[in-house]
Amino acid sequence: MSSQVRGVQLARLLGQWHALPGRRRSPDYAALAAAVRGLLADGRLPLGVRLPAERELAEALRISRTTVTAAYRELRESGHLASRRGAGSWTMLPGNHRMAGTGLWTPLDDRDVIDLGVAALAAPPELLPAARAAAEDLPRYLVGAGYHPTGVIELREAVARAFGERGLPTSAEQIMVTNGAQHALDLVLRLAHSPGSSVLVEAPSYPNALAALSARRARITTHGLALDEPGWDADLLLGTLRQARPKLAYLIPDFQNPTGHLMSAQLRERLVATAHAVGTDLVVDESFVDLPLDGTVLPPPTASFDRHSRVITVGGMSKPFWGGLRIGWIRASAPQVQRLAAARVGVDMASPVLDQLVAVHLLAQAPTIVAARRAQLTVQRDALLGVLAERLPDWRVTVPHGGVTLWAELDGPISSALARAAEEVGVRLAPGPRFGLDGTLERFLRLPFTLPAVDLVEAVGRIAAVRYDLDRSGLPRWPEPAVIA
Numbered sequence: 324m325s326s327q328v329r330g331v332q333l334a335r336l337l338g339q340w341h342a343l344p345g346r347r348r349s350p351d352y353a354a355l356a357a358a359v360r361g362l363l364a365d366g367r368l369p370l371g372v373r374l375p376a377e378r379e380l381a382e383a384l385r386i387s388r389t390t391v392t393a394a395y396r397e398l399r400e401s402g403h404l405a406s407r408r409g410a411g412s413w414t415m416l417p418g419n420h421r422m423a424g425t426g427l428w429t430p431l432d433d434r435d436v437i438d439l440g441v442a443a444l445a446a447p448p449e450l451l452p453a454a455r456a457a458a459e460d461l462p463r464y465l466v467g468a469g470y471h472p473t474g475v476i477e478l479r480e481a482v483a484r485a486f487g488e489r490g491l492p493t494s495a496e497q498i499m500v501t502n503g504a505q506h507a508l509d510l511v512l513r514l515a516h517s518p519g520s521s522v523l524v525e526a527p528s529y530p531n532a533l534a535a536l537s538a539r540r541a542r543i544t545t546h547g548l549a550l551d552e553p554g555w556d557a558d559l560l561l562g563t564l565r566q567a568r569p570k571l572a573y574l575i576p577d578f579q580n581p582t583g584h585l586m587s588a589q590l591r592e593r594l595v596a597t598a599h600a601v602g603t604d605l606v607v608d609e610s611f612v613d614l615p616l617d618g619t620v621l622p623p624p625t626a627s628f629d630r631h632s633r634v635i636t637v638g639g640m641s642k643p644f645w646g647g648l649r650i651g652w653i654r655a656s657a658p659q660v661q662r663l664a665a666a667r668v669g670v671d672m673a674s675p676v677l678d679q680l681v682a683v684h685l686l687a688q689a690p691t692i693v694a695a696r697r698a699q700l701t702v703q704r705d706a707l708l709g710v711l712a713e714r715l716p717d718w719r720v721t722v723p724h725g726g727v728t729l730w731a732e733l734d735g736p737i738s739s740a741l742a743r744a745a746e747e748v749g750v751r752l753a754p755g756p757r758f759g760l761d762g763t764l765e766r767f768l769r770l771p772f773t774l775p776a777v778d779l780v781e782a783v784g785r786i787a788a789v790r791y792d793l794d795r796s797g798l799p800r801w802p803e804p805a806v807i808a
Contacts, residue, residue: 326544326566327411328368330375330383332559336362336547337384351386352393359394360403363414364736366526366755366763367547373411374404416761437782440751442580442727442771444699446645447692449685457680464680470673472664474500474652478679481686482652489612491624496657499664500674504610504639504651505531508573511635511653512539513666515604521569525555527730527758527767529580529608532573543760544569550732551721554584561597568601576625578611581758581769582730583723585615588622595628605634613643613693615725616701632656640682642727643693650674650682700727706776707783714787729770736765737793744789750782 328336340358341351362368374380377395381388395412398404402417464475473479479495486493501507516522518540524533526545536543544567548554564572574594576586586594598605607625615621626634632655639651653663667673685692704722707729711718717734733741738754745752755764772779 326563327373328375330379333375333380334383336367352390353397355390355394356397359398363403364763364765366759367549368414369526369545369547370414370416370761372414374414436749436751437778438751439771439782440753442773443641443646444696444773446647449688449692450645453681453684456684457677460680461677464676469676472667472673473660474498474674475676475679477683481683486654489624491627493654497654497660499653499660500679501651501653502649502671502674503641504608504637507637507651507653508532508606509535510663510667511606511637514663516541516571521567523563523567523569523572525574525579527581527764529575530757545760548582548584550719550730552584553587554579554582555586555590557590557593561593564597564601564603569603571604571606572598573606575608577609578614578723578726580611581728583726583728585725591622591625592628595625595634599631599633607634607636609636609638610642611726612638614697614700614727616697616704617724619724626654632659643696644685648678648681650678700772703772703776703779707770707772707779710780710783714783715790727771727773729772731768731770733766733768738765738768740793741790744793745786748785748789750785
């Protein structure tokens with residue numbers, strides 16, 4: 324069943340649609356059609372969603388039905404709307420284009436390249452001592468086979484303790500250790516998702532999660548996020564859940580990747596209640612939960628509102644500690660953990676014991692390590708914001724109060740072209756379409772602030788130079804979002 328956007332919801336998304344540039348040269352129906360195309364290009368209005376009836380939208384916008392009829396006709400002619408008599412109209416892109424690609428990014432080894440494609444920090448100084456201590460702990464495990472499908476008990480207890488310190492009582496039996504958060508998501512999909520079933524995700528979202536869902540042949544429904552806080556439109560999100568009734572919903576409520584938004588406690592509670600009512604399991608990605616900045620107070624964990632084992636939480640050590648330490652985890656009910664362990668046997672048996680012991684020692688020092696990470700990220704974020712304001716003042720960025728990325732709205736639909744041009748001057752970028760579906764999000768760019776400030780300043784300088792060159796060589800027209808193939 325396709326989801327539907329109501330007239331009042333679309334009116335809220337459209338905002339001041341009639342104040343778009345060029346209104347004096349174009350009739351209202353053309354401005355309305357252009358505004359809808361803009362929402363589609365930005366990913367705020369999903370593809371495949373049913374638009375309100377003409378009369379309903381006209382009443383919500385307080386305009387004539389004739390204007391809406393003409394706007395819908397123009398959208399059909401431009402390939403942004405498909406209609407069937409008696410069934411309604413659905414959003415689409417011209418030619419039914421879909422963005423291809425696995426979402427996999429390989430960090431570059433060329434030291435002359437500033438890599439802004441990967442949002443991850445270098446290892447902390449505490450990692451080497453932790454590795455030495457772990458090697459000293461290893462002998463007591465060598466007498467066994469070394470297979471621990473749910474993880475060594477010390478690490479499971481440490482992770483459970485961390486959840487408890489956040490106000491979510493958790494036992495070691497509710498924790499399964501994985502080879503990173505991406506592996507955790509893959510295992511959850513193996514257990515809870517069947518090919519062809521529907522999954523709700525945010526737009527934009529983490530590209531490797533989108534790749535995992537595509538590999539499982541999921542039917543993806545999206546909920547568009549706004550650039551400004553709070554990001555999620557509660558009415559639209561919960562309404563989509565009720566209408567689409569997806570089998571799963573994959574969400575990143577804590578400093579969402581890539582936007583940096585933080586979901587409120589109220590919406591988390593309503594989200595869990597709605598998911599239970601419609602039979603949706605929530606997969607909550609907490610990869611960035613350890614990285615609030617500016618003294619931001621975190622809401623309770625989403626799973627703290629769960630009374631029916633509807634929430635499965637995934638997380639890991641890649642963002643606060645080091646991506647090279649492939650340690651992640653799943654928090655679920657104890658029976659779910661046992662089922663996950665059974666599903667895992669056909670994949671990789673267990674995580675490396677030595678890596679898990681390193682993780683135990685790092686988690687014991689987490690308060691010190693994470694505090695240093697937050698201070699480092701704050702300095703680097705502010706340096707990036709400062710140089711963007713200086714060199715690219717027409718770009719719009721909402722300051723994130725946690726996580727490791729900025730989500731920038733560019734001054735045109737140039738994200739992919741800019742990424743190609745930046746590669747020529749030694750800067751690797753992650754263009755907006757990598758975080759969405761079907762070629763949308765060309766007006767956006769993810770910029771991580773995980774590199775030293777001097778590298779970020781240099782990178783923006785190079786980006787600003789090629790942005791100027793793009794102007795001189797000509798830009799693609801606004802209504803035609805580029806498609807990455």
